[in-house]
Amino acid sequence: xxxxxxxxxxxxxxxxxxxxxxxxxxxxxxxxxxxxxxxxxxxxxxxxxxxxxxxxxxx
Numbered sequence: 001x002x003x004x005x006x007x008x009x010x011x012x013x014x015x016x017x018x019x020x021x022x023x024x025x026x027x028x029x030x031x032x033x034x035x036x037x038x039x040x041x042x043x044x045x046x047x048x049x050x051x052x053x054x055x056x057x058x059x
Contacts, residue, residue, distance in 0.1 A: 003032075003034060003035075003040070004030065004032050004042075006035065007032040007033055007034070008033065009032065009033065010030055010031065010032035011030070011031045011032070012028065012029070012030055012031075013028070013029040013030075013031060013041070014026060014027070014028055014029075015027045015029075016049075023048065024048070024049040024050075025046050025047060025048055025049060026046070026047045026049060027043070027045075027046055028043075028044040028045045028046075028047070029041055029042060029043055029044060030042050030044055
């Protein structure tokens, strides 16, 4: 987390996925440049969804 705090910027990436058993999830990642200018991507969380329509996802 310290490397992220020191970064000049960051982005959050969110992706909806469905596994082989048809369970729906939201994957959350953070992306940021490290002190060498390389873009790092870290997985933050996997959230299970009971519904996956736009109204539910944006709540």
